[in-house]
Amino acid sequence: MQSRPDPRQRDDRPRRGEQAIEHLLRRAGFGANPQEIDDYSDLGFTGAIRRLVDFEAVPDDVDSLIGRPGYVLITARGGFAPRTNITDARQRWLFRMIHTRRPLQEKMTLFWHNHFATAYSKINGAFGGEEATRYMAAKADEDPAKVTGQIELLRQHALGNFRDLLIAIAKDVAMLEWLDGRANIKGRPQENFARELMELFTMGVGTFAEADVYAGARVFTGWNLTRPGNAYYTFNYAAAQHDTTAKEFTFPIYPNGGKVIPARSADGGMQDGIDLINAVARHPETGPRLARKLYAFFVSELGAPDEGLVAELSNLYYQGDFEMKPVVERLLRSRQFNDPSNRYARYSSPAEFVARSIKEVGWAGFSVNDALTPMVNMGQQLYEPPDVNGWEWGRGWISSGTMLTRMNFASQLATNQKFNLRDIARGARQSPDALLTLMLDRLTAPAFARDSQEALLDYARAGGAWTGSDTQLATKAAGLAHLIVGSGDYQLV
Amino acid sequence: MPITRREFVRGGVAAFTVSFAAPAFLSDLARAQGSNRRNLVVLYLSGGNDALSTVVPYTDAQYYARRPTIAIPAAQVLQIGADRSGIPLGFHPRLTGLRSIFNSGRLALIQRTGYQNSSRSHFEGTDIWSTGDPRSPQGTGWLGRYLDTLPSPGPLTAWSTNREIPRTLLSRTVGVPSIPSAQGYAFASPNAGIGSEVQFARASATRISSHLPVDKPHLAFVNANARAAFSTLDVVAQVGTYASSVTYPNNGFAQALRTIAGAMVRGVGTKVFWVQTGGYDTHAAQNPNQANGSYTGLMTTLNDGLFAFYNDLLNQGLLGDTLVLQFSEFGRRIAENGSQGTDHGAASVMMLMGGSVRGGIYGTAPNLRSAPDNPTLENSGNDVRYETDFRSVYARVIDGWLGADSAAILGADFRAGAPAFL
Numbered sequence: 001m002q003s004r005p006d007p008r009q010r011d012d013r014p015r016r017g018e019q020a021i022e023h024l025l026r027r028a029g030f031g032a033n034p035q036e037i038d039d040y041s042d043l044g045f046t047g048a049i050r051r052l053v054d055f056e057a058v059p060d061d062v063d064s065l066i067g068r069p070g071y072v073l074i075t076a077r078g079g080f081a082p083r084t085n086i087t088d089a090r091q092r093w094l095f096r097m098i099h100t101r102r103p104l105q106e107k108m109t110l111f112w113h114n115h116f117a118t119a120y121s122k123i124n125g126a127f128g129g130e131e132a133t134r135y136m137a138a139k140a141d142e143d144p145a146k147v148t149g150q151i152e153l154l155r156q157h158a159l160g161n162f163r164d165l166l167i168a169i170a171k172d173v174a175m176l177e178w179l180d181g182r183a184n185i186k187g188r189p190q191e192n193f194a195r196e197l198m199e200l201f202t203m204g205v206g207t208f209a210e211a212d213v214y215a216g217a218r219v220f221t222g223w224n225l226t227r228p229g230n231a232y233y234t235f236n237y238a239a240a241q242h243d244t245t246a247k248e249f250t251f252p253i254y255p256n257g258g259k260v261i262p263a264r265s266a267d268g269g270m271q272d273g274i275d276l277i278n279a280v281a282r283h284p285e286t287g288p289r290l291a292r293k294l295y296a297f298f299v300s301e302l303g304a305p306d307e308g309l310v311a312e313l314s315n316l317y318y319q320g321d322f323e324m325k326p327v328v329e330r331l332l333r334s335r336q337f338n339d340p341s342n343r344y345a346r347y348s349s350p351a352e353f354v355a356r357s358i359k360e361v362g363w364a365g366f367s368v369n370d371a372l373t374p375m376v377n378m379g380q381q382l383y384e385p386p387d388v389n390g391w392e393w394g395r396g397w398i399s400s401g402t403m404l405t406r407m408n409f410a411s412q413l414a415t416n417q418k419f420n421l422r423d424i425a426r427g428a429r430q431s432p433d434a435l436l437t438l439m440l441d442r443l444t445a446p447a448f449a450r451d452s453q454e455a456l457l458d459y460a461r462a463g464g465a466w467t468g469s470d471t472q473l474a475t476k477a478a479g480l481a482h483l484i485v486g487s488g489d490y491q492l493v
Numbered sequence: 494m495p496i497t498r499r500e501f502v503r504g505g506v507a508a509f510t511v512s513f514a515a516p517a518f519l520s521d522l523a524r525a526q527g528s529n530r531r532n533l534v535v536l537y538l539s540g541g542n543d544a545l546s547t548v549v550p551y552t553d554a555q556y557y558a559r560r561p562t563i564a565i566p567a568a569q570v571l572q573i574g575a576d577r578s579g580i581p582l583g584f585h586p587r588l589t590g591l592r593s594i595f596n597s598g599r600l601a602l603i604q605r606t607g608y609q610n611s612s613r614s615h616f617e618g619t620d621i622w623s624t625g626d627p628r629s630p631q632g633t634g635w636l637g638r639y640l641d642t643l644p645s646p647g648p649l650t651a652w653s654t655n656r657e658i659p660r661t662l663l664s665r666t667v668g669v670p671s672i673p674s675a676q677g678y679a680f681a682s683p684n685a686g687i688g689s690e691v692q693f694a695r696a697s698a699t700r701i702s703s704h705l706p707v708d709k710p711h712l713a714f715v716n717a718n719a720r721a722a723f724s725t726l727d728v729v730a731q732v733g734t735y736a737s738s739v740t741y742p743n744n745g746f747a748q749a750l751r752t753i754a755g756a757m758v759r760g761v762g763t764k765v766f767w768v769q770t771g772g773y774d775t776h777a778a779q780n781p782n783q784a785n786g787s788y789t790g791l792m793t794t795l796n797d798g799l800f801a802f803y804n805d806l807l808n809q810g811l812l813g814d815t816l817v818l819q820f821s822e823f824g825r826r827i828a829e830n831g832s833q834g835t836d837h838g839a840a841s842v843m844m845l846m847g848g849s850v851r852g853g854i855y856g857t858a859p860n861l862r863s864a865p866d867n868p869t870l871e872n873s874g875n876d877v878r879y880e881t882d883f884r885s886v887y888a889r890v891i892d893g894w895l896g897a898d899s900a901a902i903l904g905a906d907f908r909a910g911a912p913a914f915l
Contacts, residue, residue, distance in 0.1 A: 180776040180777045180832055182832075183830070183831050183832025184832075185831045187831070188830055188831025188832075189831070190830050190832055191836040191837070192776045195613070195837070205616065205617050210872070301711075302710070302711055344712075345711060347711065347715070377656070377673075378656075379656040387540070387615065388615070388774075389616050392657050395714060396657050396658075398714065398718050399657065399658055399669075399671035400672065400718050400721040400722040401656060401678065401722070402656055402718075403715070403719040403722050404678060405677075407698065407719070407722075411681040411682055411683050412681065414683040415683035449704045451700065452700070452701045452704050455700035455701050456697060459693050459694060459696075462689075462693040463690065464688075475684050475690065479684055482682065483697055487698070487702075487719075488702060488716035488718075489712060489715075492711060492712060
């Protein structure tokens with residue numbers, strides 16, 4: 001990209017629609033490097049949305065790039081083992097966020113990870129680290145027992161059918177441990193999963209009664225685990241552990257308005273859970289709740305969402321029998337998504353911030369492993385949401401402590417990329433102004449306020465006469481990358 | 494023994510250890526004194542604490558009948574006497590330090606704290622305890638509203654050792670910093686050692702953070718937090734050099750308490766600290782008796798951290814200026830479930846600790862007999878019903894410790910029925 005003379009005029013972009021594409025890639029992905037911006041710009045805005053949404057048409061080859069030259073590094077400690085080592089699983093996911101050609105799939109996986117908020121630490125406490133990592137992160141085609149970890153399940157269903165995802169989650173090994181469904185048996189019902197299924201996964205707090213939790217717990221009695229050949233756990237419906245009596249709810253379970261799941265034989269009792277999942281997926285509060293959550297995730301966290309759009313999205317959800325792809329596609333095509341006032345109007349999560357800054361500042365020679373501890377201190381460790389409600393998004397990411405951590409991560413990355421930045425900056429060695437223009441452009445920051453621009457320029461000019469030497473370029477390019485990426489403005493996406 | 498106003502003033506100014514009955518003029522006096530050195534440490538046990546495993550009614554046969562695998566044997570509890578209804582109680586066996594504080598009269602237990610129609614949701618429950626408003630638990634927190642009453646709050650008037658700012662501290666006008674550890678709280682630069690680059694960078698970043706545009710409240714919010722970091726960096730660096738008088742356990746909770754002690758010793762002027770420790774959502778494998786049971790781990794963390802903190806403050810002469818207020822979002826079901834755990838319940842226990850606390854057992858234990866007409870239980874005899882409204886405890890802290898007006902802050906007068914722990 002060419003530098004332009006006045007950094008204050010950054011809004012005047014050479015390519016039509018480029019800012020809209022950048023916005024799209026920050027929201028529907030994790031930001032974009034300059035090459036990706038060009039590639040997606042070639043598709044046009046609508047074409048870019050189609051590419052993102054129809055990600056099955058793009059090869060899922062990102063994992064094969066790990067360890068290859070030209071990509072961000074991972075740190076292997078005696079062999080890279082993302083299937084059995086949670087640190088490596090975290091590295092792999094961050095690598096995917098940075099280099100995937102299916103950014104929306106990865107973004108939706110993060111959305112569902114927050115939605116079904118399962119923490120590795122509890123699974124680890126039950127099964128040990130190696131098995132717990134499998135249940136969280138293994139891919140079936142790399143696991144000897146074809147175990148599919150929860151995150152892989154979420155990736156498979158990233159834009160799939162929500163009802164099918166709920167059923168898969170109800171049978172997911174990590175979930176059965178996380179919300180204690182594996183211990184839910186006749187006569188001793190375990191309420192945890194049934195409560196959160198209604199409160200957090202679907203309808204929302206205030207839409208059901210305590211009696212529904214008790215009935216729901218009985219519905220899922222027998223949805224437990226088994227351990228074939230003593231090698232790994234897998235879902236098992238234990239008919240003998242199922243409570244076969246009828247269960248009455250305060251909301252309709254069946255399309256005819258019936259609120260009672262009938263008494264069933266133990267062998268047929270698994271249908272109870274399917275009936276309840278169908279009911280909560282169909283519940284009139286579930287569609288709007290998902291729509292609002294997606295709106296906050298993709299469009300804006302400032303103020304309430306446009307209720308007209310919420311209604312439109314939830315209608316699509318119900319009409320499409322819970323298919324998510326039409327809902328998300330409609331959202332990305334909405335006037336609200338593309339409204340310039342909604343650009344840079346979301347607080348980036350640590351995963352978004354870290355992946356975007358690496359994509360924009362540079363990655364050659366940087367290891368994602370070095371981002372893992374900063375992410376903990378920013379408040380988002382992948383595979384470790386703080387509780388079943390997921391992370392506190394929006395303002396919850398921002399505090400003085402986390403801002404300092406973000407600034408210090410920017411410093412760490414800029415330090416690592418100092419010489420790459422110097423090389424990039426050689427095209428702007430004529431003046432501090434040119435250097436600032438180049439850095440602002442590369443880092444897709446919003447237009448800074450006049451005084452903030454001057455503060456950056458004063459920094460670029462400080463410390464002696466401008467010579468444009470390589471040494472000076474390295475210092476000031478890294479210094480500006482630090483200041484821009486660490487600025488309040490850059491935290492907004 | 495009735496006390497005179499003069500005696501009270503003397504006690505309030507010195508780091509007093511004698512307990513006083515709370516006189517009616519207490520809040521006026523606290524206000525008059527300005528309570529300059531006093532601080533409040535709010536301790537949140539996240540997940541819903543199973544109070545029946547913390548404070549055990551070890552002579553209640555129903556406790557053992559309804560918890561066949563997870564009840565703590567009577568012989569193992571740490572006896573602390575009986576409550577005013579005559580029910581003998583004992584601490585969890587791992588709470589040896591807390592019992593020692595209890596025995597020295599500086600720990601108050603308030604049994605069965607909660608509110609009408611207790612929420613069983615973690616998130617709604619936490620919001621209710623944070624705002625003090627069960628009907629509409631949104632907006633500012635009860636201590637955030639206290640911060641709003643202060644005439645000239647500084648950047649460290651409140652201090653969250655949690656990375657997120659809890660709703661309890663959410664204020665309309667006062668920014669609250671999150672500083673989990675004073676050591677990591679420093680400004681880095683890619684050009685350290687090169688001329689004055691670090692100072693140039695800090696000056697530039699500070700200037701950028703001072704931009705608080707009215708038309709972009711989200712940017713103003715982020716920048717205000719960055720600015721708060723810059724304005725507290727140097728003072729917090731002083732806290733980071735604190736050498737404690739005791740060794741704290743090496744876990745996040747204890748280290749946060751150590752940071753708080755350091756802030757107190759360095760006199761940074763913080764009035765309200767927030768610290769939390771999690772894992773209390775014990776649906777399974779709670780095993781409070783087992784050394785490797787999750788509840789024993791929780792009690793170990795709680796006891797060892799708090800006891801170190803208590804001794805450190807005692808050694809530093811700061812115990813009289815400190816009040817620790819502990820809560821959790823709800824208690825748990827009386828009967829154990831099928832996985833040796835307990836599901837979400839209602840009333841729980843609150844604890845207060847400090848040199849000015851009038852220690853002892855407040856409130857009465859539930860009668861655990863499952864019967865719909867048992868007045869100490871609710872939910873068809875499945876959960877413990879509240880006896881003391883949690884807001885009356887807040888009211889006593891606001892009036893008697895913080896020297897503010899609890900009725901204004903809580904939106905109603907909850908002073909009646911407040912246990913006299915201060």
